[in-house]
Amino acid sequence: MCAKCIGVMGESGSGKTTSLETLDPKTTFYINADKKDLPFPKKIREQYCVDNKNYWKTDDQNMVLHLMKKINDQDNLKHIKVLVIDTLNGIMVADERRRKAEKTYDKWADLAWAVYDILDYALEMRDDLTVIVLAHVQTDRDDQGYAFSRIKTSGKKLDKIGIETKLTTVLFSKALPDGRYVFETHAINSTAKTPKGAFAENEVPNDMAAVLKVLEEY
Numbered sequence: 001m002c003a004k005c006i007g008v009m010g011e012s013g014s015g016k017t018t019s020l021e022t023l024d025p026k027t028t029f030y031i032n033a034d035k036k037d038l039p040f041p042k043k044i045r046e047q048y049c050v051d052n053k054n055y056w057k058t059d060d061q062n063m064v065l066h067l068m069k070k071i072n073d074q075d076n077l078k079h080i081k082v083l084v085i086d087t088l089n090g091i092m093v094a095d096e097r098r099r100k101a102e103k104t105y106d107k108w109a110d111l112a113w114a115v116y117d118i119l120d121y122a123l124e125m126r127d128d129l130t131v132i133v134l135a136h137v138q139t140d141r142d143d144q145g146y147a148f149s150r151i152k153t154s155g156k157k158l159d160k161i162g163i164e165t166k167l168t169t170v171l172f173s174k175a176l177p178d179g180r181y182v183f184e185t186h187a188i189n190s191t192a193k194t195p196k197g198a199f200a201e202n203e204v205p206n207d208m209a210a211v212l213k214v215l216e217e218y
Contacts, residue, residue, distance in 0.1 A: 004130045004215065005122045007164065008183070008208075009137040009151045009191075010173030015181035015206045016134045017086055019173065022209035025054055027081040029071055031064055032057045033090035053077070059094035061114040065121060072125045082212070083125075086134040088115065088163070092154040115153075119166040130212060133167070137190075149190040164191045169215065173206055181206045 010016045020028075021040040025047035032038070035057050038045045048055040053076075056067055064085065071077045085091075092115060122131040138152035149172065151163045164170050172184035172192040183206050184192045185199040198218040204211065 004169070005119065005167050006130060006132045006211075006215075007135060007151060007167040007170040008132060008173055009135045009149070009170060011137055011175075014173040014175045016173045018181065019183070019206035019208045019211075020084060020086075020132070022207050023082055023084075023212075024209075025052070027079055028054060028084060029067075029077070029080045029082070030055045030084045030086065031067060032086055033059045033064065033094070034087050035059065035090070054080070059090045061091050061095060061118060064091060065114075065118055068118070068121055068125065068131075072129070078126075081129060083122075083129060083131045084134070085118070085131070088118075088133050088135040089152055089154075091115065091118070096154055115163070116166075119163065123166065130215075132208065135163070137172070147189055151191065164193070169194050171211070174203075183211065 008016050008019065017036075018039050020030075021044055025044065028048075030038070030048050032055065038048060040048075050056065056063075058064060058067075068083065071080050071083055095114065119133070122133070125131065136152040137149050139147050139149040141147045151170070153163060170191055170193050172190050173181070174184060175181055182203040184190065184203055185194045186202050187193055188202060195215070195218055198214055
């Protein structure tokens with residue numbers, strides 16, 4: 001068996017990060033690749049810190065992979081059951097910025113394989129761990145107005161790899177006009193997907209703890 005790997009894609013403000021506030025900080029490790037303040041109530045936000053060994057702020061893909069290996073291998077981190085990477089795009093954009101002066105194709109190939117390595121390693125981690133990867137969404141429209149949404153990537157090579165193919169579950173985070181925040185669980189003009197029969201509804205509340213409970217019992 002291997003770690004469950006879940007993707008959450010959505011626009012900024014759609015509730016991707018907010019959905020994580022129901023997770024238990026005592027068993028969750030948070031990699032903040034966007035380096036933003038966590039949008040949680042203070043009593044939850046303060047529990048994620050370096051001193052508690054459950055939080056790290058970095059957008060460097062090598063450091064992300066290093067942290068993943070520590071969480072997987074070190075006995076003093078075996079209590080961690082959920083690993084969050086928020087967001088994959090933060091890692092991609094930071095790599096572009098660091099290598100902006102380079103004009104060669106190599107930098108795009110390096111970026112693609114760095115992202116691939118993160119996702120590939122996530123699938124090899126211990127089987128009692130769930131990896132949640134947050135990402136921004138890209139919506140493409142054709143000449144007839146048909147819209148299709150997928151995880152936003154940097155560079156065409158990542159499009160060829162297909163990030164969603166490495167994920168067992170992809171949730172589409174949405175803020176609805178009526179004020180509700182939901183996860184789309186099935187493909188409706190998007191790459192959203194969940195295991196067959198796990199969710200009867202096309203939309204569920206954006207409560208990550210509740211989602212993990214359903215998947216655990218599936």
